[in-house]
Amino acid sequence: MxxxxxxxxxxxxxxxxxxxxxxxxxxxxxxxxxxxxxxxxxxxxxxxxxxxxxxxxxxxxxxxxxxxxxxxxxxxxxxxxxxxxxxxxxxxxxxxxxxxxxxxxxxxxxxxxxxxxxxxxxxxxxxxxxxxxxxxxxxxxxxxxxxxxxxxxxxxxxxxxxxxxxxxxxxxxxxxxxxxxxxxxxxxxxxxxxxxxxxxxxxxxxxxxxxxxxxxxxxxxxxxxxxxxxxxFSEPPLNVAKVVKSGDIFRLSDTASWPVDASYQTMADGEYTIGVRPHHVYPMQKEKQLVPIDGKVQVAELSGSESMIHFTAFEDDSWVSLSHGVHAFDGGEVTTFYVDVANCFYFGADGRLISAGM
Amino acid sequence: MNKTVNQKAWFLVLPVLLLVAFNALIPLMTVVNYSVQETFGDNNFFWAGVLWFEEVLRSERFHSSLGRQLFFTFSILLIEIPLGVAIALAMPRKGVWVSVCLVLMAMPLLIPWNVVGAMWNIFALPEIGLLGNTLNALGIDYNFTRQPVAAWVTLIAMDVWHWTSLVVLLAYAGLVSIPDAYYQAAKIDGASSWAIFRFIQLPKMKRVLTIAILLRFMDSFNIYTEPFVLTGGGPGNSTTLLSIDLVKIALGQFDLGPAAAMSLIYFLIILLLSWIFYTLMMRNEDQ
The missing domain is CATH 3.40.50.300 (P-loop containing nucleotide triphosphate hydrolases)
Structure with missing residues (x-):
């Protein structure tokens, strides 16, 4: 049927x-x-x-x-x-x-x-x-x-x-x-x-x-x-930001950039949109290769086993970090978040997916 | 946790207590006082016991005005409730016509009661009234000031005109609160429009209709102004309802004792019938 x-x-x-x-x-x-x-x-x-x-x-x-x-x-x-x-x-x-x-x-x-x-x-x-x-x-x-x-x-x-x-x-x-x-x-x-x-x-x-x-x-x-x-298909909402590829470097902001992985070498230079799921944004450093970004905390919702932190990064973009454990922050506090760029989506200028990470 | 004892809270209910006392309790007790005493004027009162109650309950006059009252109330309920529901069902649920209909429906309710009586009186006058004159021109012998039947028809028509709107508004409120999904579900089941009315709309309107019936019952049982202005209880005594009779006894003849006893009986009848109505309708709900 x-x-x-x-x-x-x-x-x-x-x-x-x-x-x-x-x-x-x-x-x-x-x-x-x-x-x-x-x-x-x-x-x-x-x-x-x-x-x-x-x-x-x-x-x-x-x-x-x-x-x-x-x-x-x-x-x-x-x-x-x-x-x-x-x-x-x-x-x-x-x-x-x-x-x-x-x-x-x-x-x-x-x-x-x-x-x-x-x-x-x-x-x-x-x-x-x-x-x-x-x-x-x-x-x-x-x-x-x-x-x-x-x-x-x-x-x-x-x-x-x-x-x-x-x-x-x-x-x-x-x-x-x-x-x-x-x-x-x-x-x-x-x-x-x-x-x-x-x-x-x-x-x-x-x-x-x-x-x-x-x-x-x-x-x-x-x-x-x-x-x-x-x-x-993202709850809490997907974190989105503009990223520029020039040569071997993806540049998110003046301070945040990372080397272009071998599998992305075919991508043309220019502007892309990245999408990062909230559980790939951490409030602290991990062993993996993470990219630090600065964020101003808006509100931190703690539910015991998880912490959901809303913050603004890159001018006025609202970002969310979802992590295990209790991570308390005050509203207005400026702190460093760590983005797992290996697990983010890259979208072209027309919004189509170019790469879904590894 | 310990309960806080604070007697100051009494001051907050005091205004309401005073209001209820002056509004209801003191007048009511005055009536109770009159109903068990005999007076010959000069502020001399003598104990009369239940004499007035016996007299009223035995009096032919009371029986016939109570009968007329019951006939009036049940007639208008039988007309206004189905008519009100029918009009509410016919009204649009969406769009610009909703407010137009609602305003039109609310109009009769905004008119002062004595004006309604005066309007219908003039409207129905056989010589000059639009209704009375038209009926007579059509060859129908109609004169509500002389024919008891014509007086009754006019009286009931007036009440239907004045109060059906209330039932319409209440029923309409019940209808619009039914989510669209109910109608869709019924459509999927292949239910007929009668089945939709019987199994969805009517049950969903039940609470508001209970209120509508109670309000209409109590209001129509208390009705005074409109029939007083329209027919004054006539011709003869044919439209003398309980309240009109009561005013005649109390203010026309100044029989304070019998009038007080009659108002208490009147009050208890309304209370009793309302209670019976309410219990019956609520018991249905529980089943």
């Missing part, structure tokens, strides 16, 4: 929400849409589901053009960020509702609901109403309703965003298990790079209504095609 978007775009009142997009989403693995709020994840999902018609382009499912087919006929399920259940029906009736619409015999409805409730561990609450359940349980009911009807396309729109940390971890573990034996296309939208990495599969990095890159999730992380994709 596969869902195919062919040059799908959407604009509302002259404003482009989704730029022309081509994508093939396959069954058997998670397809993740990663991007910040308003990056177009939900708009794209609504086009996939058929809740919205594309302005141009086509949506194909299993080799069939479904662009004009209304959502009711498409066998789609969707789970939302809000916990959407019918408020005055019991949990059982909520889960059974898609089967009732499909006019399934009562006996089969009963066994299917029982089965899915068992998997999602809500069997003991079938007679209650959604308002009597906790957030995590309500979201499980919504998931059960989406899963009970053997959809060929299941869309998750940030389903874990409104849950507390502990529940989120629990459901994160359960989700991949639920789809292991199903033949359906799963699309999962999230704002968190760590969640995308956890689910694996394929990932689309979305930015301002366009897909910056679509491919295997790990590859997106290790070898982003362009600066946008690298920025989408």
């Amino acid at each position: 596969a869902l195919e978007l062919k040059q799908v775009s959407k604009s509302v009142a002259g404003e482009t929400h989704i730029f022309p997009t081509d994508m093939v989403l396959e069954a058997g693995e998670f397809n993740i849409l990663l991007g910040t709020t308003l990056s177009g994840k939900t708009s794209l999902m609504q086009l996939m589901a058929g809740l919205d018609r594309p302005t141009s382009g086509q949506v194909w499912f299993n080799g069939q053009d479904v662009t004009e087919m209304p959502v009711q006929k498409r066998n789609v399920s969707m789970v939302y960020q809000q916990f959407i259940n019918y408020p005055n029906m019991t949990v059982f009736e909520n889960i059974a509702s898609p089967l009732r619409v499909a006019k399934l015999p009562d006996k089969e409805t009963r066994s299917r609901v029982g089965e899915i409730a068992e998997i999602l561990r809500i069997s003991s609450m079938l007679e209650r109403r959604p308002s009597e359940l906790s957030g995590g349980q309500q979201q499980r009911v919504a998931m059960a309703r989406a899963l009970v009807k053997d959809s060929s396309l299941i869309l998750f729109d940030e389903p874990l965003a409104n849950l507390d940390f502990k529940l989120r971890e629990e459901l994160r573990d359960e989700l991949p298990r639920l789809f292991a034996e199903r033949d359906c296309v799963v699309v999962y939208a999230t704002t968190e790079p760590s969640e995308a990495l956890l689910f694996g599969g394929k990932c689309a990095a979305m930015f301002e209504g366009a897909v910056a890159q679509f491919g295997p999730t790990a590859e997106l992380y290790r070898k982003p095609l362009n600066l946008t994709s690298a920025q989408v």
